[in-house]
Amino acid sequence: MVSRRDVASLLGAGSFVAAGLTTVSEAQAQAQPPATENTFDSVRRTKKLRIAGIVGTEPYYKKDVVTGKWSGFCVSMGQDLAQSLGAELEISETTWGNSVLDLQSKKIDIMFGLSPLPSRALTVQFTQPIMNNTFTMVVRPGVEGKTWADFNKPGVRVAVDIGSTQDIFARHMLPKATLVALENFSDIPLAMLSGRADCSVQVAMNSLATVKKNPKIGTIVVPTPISAQPTCAGLRPDPDSRFRIFVNNWLAYNQSLGTMRNWIISSLPLANIQPGDIPPDLTF
Incomplete structure (x- = not known):
C-alpha cells in the first residue's frame, strides 16, 4: 500500500523532473533559431556577425598566410559594425563571384564591396554607397589605348x-573584345605576366x-568616357x-x-x- 507520504514524494520527484525538462526545453529553444528568423534578430541572438573575405584583394581584404588573420578596410568596417551590434566578427573565405551565393545560402550576413548591379539586385538588397569606384584598365607594356573604344576590339584580350x-x-x-575569364582575381596578374591577356578591367x-x-x-589607364x-x-x-536600416544609419554616421x-x-x-x-584623374 502506498502511503500519503509516498504519493507526495512521487509528485515532488515528478515536479522536479518536469522542471528540469522545462529548463532543457527553454535552453534548446534559445539555441535553435526560429525558421523565419530575420538577420537582425539572428545577429543579436548569436552575438556573431558573419562576413566574407577575399584573398589577394588588398586593400579591401588581406589574409595573413601564417596567422590566418584578416585585415583591410572592409574588415575594419565589419569589426566596427559587429561591435555596434554587440557581436563578434566571423570571416569566411570566398570569391567575388560566390559572395552573392553565400548571402543567399545564409553563410554570411553582409558582404562589403559589392556594386549594386541590376542583375544582383534581383536576389540581393544593397545599402547606401560606401564610396564610388572608377573603372580602369591595367595594360601590359606595348598595349596602347585611351578610350574604351580603343580596347573594344576582337584582338584585345581582356582578363x-x-x-x-x-x-x-x-x-x-x-x-567585341576577347575576354579571358578567370576563376579568381589573384589569377589575373599571372595571366598578364605570362602573355595570356593584354589588359584587365579593374x-x-x-x-x-x-x-x-x-x-x-604594366600601367594604369583611365579610359574615357570615365565610368564609375x-x-x-x-x-x-x-x-x-x-x-538594413541599422547598417545605413551606421554608414551615414561613420561617413559624417x-x-x-x-x-x-589607412588600408x-x-x-x-x-x-x-594615385593618378590625378582617378577618384574614389
Missing part, C-alpha cells in the same frame, strides 16, 4: 575574374594594388528591414565623422599604395 563587377562591366563595355582600388604588387605588369559605380554592402533580402575615409586611407599601405601612386 576578368568571373562573376565580379569587373567581369559584368567588361561584357557590357567591351563586347576598379581603381584593385588596379592600384595590382600595379604596385607587380610593377612589371558605387560600392555598397550587399544584404540578404529580408521582410524585416531593421538590419570621416571614419570611413580613415579606414580606406592603402597593405597594398604598398602611397598617395603619390
Whole structure:
C-alpha cells in the first residue's frame, strides 16, 4: 500500500523532473533559431556577425598566410559594425563571384564591396554607397589605348575574374573584345605576366594594388568616357528591414565623422599604395 507520504514524494520527484525538462526545453529553444528568423534578430541572438573575405584583394581584404588573420578596410568596417551590434566578427573565405551565393545560402550576413548591379539586385538588397569606384584598365607594356573604344576590339584580350563587377562591366563595355575569364582575381596578374591577356578591367582600388604588387605588369589607364559605380554592402533580402536600416544609419554616421575615409586611407599601405601612386584623374 502506498502511503500519503509516498504519493507526495512521487509528485515532488515528478515536479522536479518536469522542471528540469522545462529548463532543457527553454535552453534548446534559445539555441535553435526560429525558421523565419530575420538577420537582425539572428545577429543579436548569436552575438556573431558573419562576413566574407577575399584573398589577394588588398586593400579591401588581406589574409595573413601564417596567422590566418584578416585585415583591410572592409574588415575594419565589419569589426566596427559587429561591435555596434554587440557581436563578434566571423570571416569566411570566398570569391567575388560566390559572395552573392553565400548571402543567399545564409553563410554570411553582409558582404562589403559589392556594386549594386541590376542583375544582383534581383536576389540581393544593397545599402547606401560606401564610396564610388572608377573603372580602369591595367595594360601590359606595348598595349596602347585611351578610350574604351580603343580596347573594344576582337584582338584585345581582356582578363576578368568571373562573376565580379569587373567581369559584368567588361561584357557590357567591351563586347567585341576577347575576354579571358578567370576563376579568381589573384589569377589575373599571372595571366598578364605570362602573355595570356593584354589588359584587365579593374576598379581603381584593385588596379592600384595590382600595379604596385607587380610593377612589371604594366600601367594604369583611365579610359574615357570615365565610368564609375558605387560600392555598397550587399544584404540578404529580408521582410524585416531593421538590419538594413541599422547598417545605413551606421554608414551615414561613420561617413559624417570621416571614419570611413580613415579606414580606406589607412588600408592603402597593405597594398604598398602611397598617395603619390594615385593618378590625378582617378577618384574614389
